[in-house]
Amino acid sequence: MSMKKAIKFTLLLSIAICIQLFFIAPIAKAEQKTYMDNEVSISKKDLIILLEKISGNLGSDIADIGNYANADEEYIKRSVEKLKGLNIIDEHVSFANLYESPKKEEVYYLLAKYIGIEAAEGKTAFIDDEKLQSWSRGYIKELENLGVIEGKDKSFEPGKVLNRGELRDVIKELFLTVINTSQNFKADENNKSKAFIVVNANDAVIENIKIQTPILINQKASNGRLRIINSDISKIYIAAGSQNFEVQLSNSKLQSAKSLGKNISYTNLGSDGKVEPLPNPEEYKPDGRKPVKRIIKGSRSNGSSDSYFGGNNQKENKAQSDKETEEKVIPQDKGTAKPEEKKGTENIAENKKTQSEVLPKVNEGTPNEGKKNSAAENLSEDFIVLNEHLYADKTLKYKAVNGVTLEDKALIGLKLSGENNGVKLNVKWEGESLNQVKNAQKGEYMLAVSSLEDLVINDKNYGKVKFIVKIIIE
Structure with missing residues (x-):
């Protein structure tokens, strides 16, 4: 090889390596810096700047406490008012004097409220x-409780005034990383932190989190997607103002979610590349109903992906759900539809007719008397329709203003575990309330869903199933 060709080959190889390095997604890790202001006491102004940095509104490193990123006092005052509007700042912590030093108790209180967690009951383990x-x-x-801080055999010192070095330790304790731009955060094998991952980007990827790390998704991540790969997430908190956001799991687990956002969807990416909707992991707590304690687990495709909501053993769930399905217990009366009240004898008669619908009366009479209701003979409560309207109490919830579309092809799963085969089947919807549901009339309804094809889940053929679906239209 001539010298000229050798130089040309070396240049091309160097360019190729640079391009490869450029396209490799960077890992979001805080820079290791040495700070000279560790002994300086923090102010409430510093705390507001920290919250703005965590939100992604200010660009400098969150550990650089003294760097205000050109934010003036007017900016800080506006931020205080905004945080008051979100009820993060309340009457318990005054910000009348921005140069006053907050107590340690106040710092943790504000950061906890910013994250969106709810107060727990009982005493802490701090001495x-x-x-x-x-x-x-x-x-x-x-x-x-989340495992973010450890109180056993330790003192909290709530009245202590923190210096900047101690606030940096708090940041490290509560926040594993803050993702402000398109990044692939991949935890290394030695990571044992249960601190929050804060997402401000609308196209981030989180990978290899194995210790049930919580995630906070801020408003700046709206109109995007967070992909979670090979991870174990304890809970996702979605901040107020967040909207049009997809959380996609790939071979991952998510126990639950709390959302103050709008139009948040959850999907599963199977090993076969198919994307399927997952049940909403947020607890459904409508007025007058008891809070749902148990969260439905997500779908599992035909591939090797084991994404689901909840941390129970899948084999145990499968065995239990199969057993309950084989028993085919006739469902109990679930109550009647509750359409909007009407006045007049004609409407009273109409309401009485609604209350005598066949589907809600699936267990009419006493089973011990040997009677079988023909309408209930082939109905089951062992299956659910999995779509974006499914909530943790196993109901399909719709907003009347958005209308109701009952899909002709539906993803059907086991009610106990949420397991399914990832394939939508042709289905038929039936019931005397069918037109009311299609017309999005507010109320609670019971419809029957029949699969027109055999349902096969985990190599078990359940045949053509017919089951009850509860629908709430608000």
Whole structure:
């Protein structure tokens, strides 16, 4: 090879390596810096700047406490008012004097409220728990429940004034990383942190989180997607103002979610490349109903992906659900549809007719008397329709203003575990309330869904199934 060709080959190889390095997604890790201001006491102004940095509104490193990223005092005052509007700042912590030093208790309280966690009941494990104020204890307890902070045999020192070095330790304790741009955060094998991952980007990827790490999705991530790969996530918190966002799991687990956002969807990417909707992991708590305690697990495709909501053993769930399905218990009366009230004798008669619908009366009479209701003979409660309207109490919930579309092809799963084969089947919807549901009339309804094809889940053929679906239209 001539010298000229050798130089040309070396240049091309160098360019190729540079291009390859450029396209490899960077890992989001905080820079290791040495700070000279560790002994400087923090101010409430510093705390507001920290919250703005965590939100992605200010660009500098969140650990660089003294760097205000050109934010002036007017900016900080506007931020205070905005945080008051979100009820993150309340009457318990005054920001009348921005140069006053906050107490340690106040710092944790505000950060916990910013994240969106709810106060837990009971005492913390800190040996000086009695020194905590009643308004802060529950939030600090919940951080302890999440495993983010450890209180056993330790003092919390709620009245202590933190310096910048100590605030940096708090940041490290509560936040594993803050993703502000398109990044692939891949945890290394030695990572044992249960701190929050904060997502401000609308196209981030999180990979290899194995210790049930919680995630906070901020408003700046709206109109995007977060893909979670090979990870174990304890809970996702979606901040107020977030909207049009997809959480996609790939060979991952998510126990639950709390959302203050709008139009948030959850999907599963199977090993075969198919994307299927997952049940909404947020607890459905309508007025007058008891909070749902158990969260439905997500779908599992024909591939090797084992994504699901909840942390129970899948084999145990499968065995139990198969057993319950084989028993085919005739469902109990679930109540009647509740359309909007009408006045007049004609409408009273109409309402009585609605209340005598066949489907809600699936267990008419006493089974021990040997009677079988023909309408209930082939109905089951062992299956669910899996779509974006499914909530944790196993109901399909719709907004009347958005209308109701009953799909002709539906993804059917086991009610106990949510397991399914990832394939939509042709289905038929039946019931005297069918037109009311299609017309999006507010109320609670029971419809029957029949699969027109055999349902096969985990190599078990359930045949053509017919089951009850509860629908709530608000």
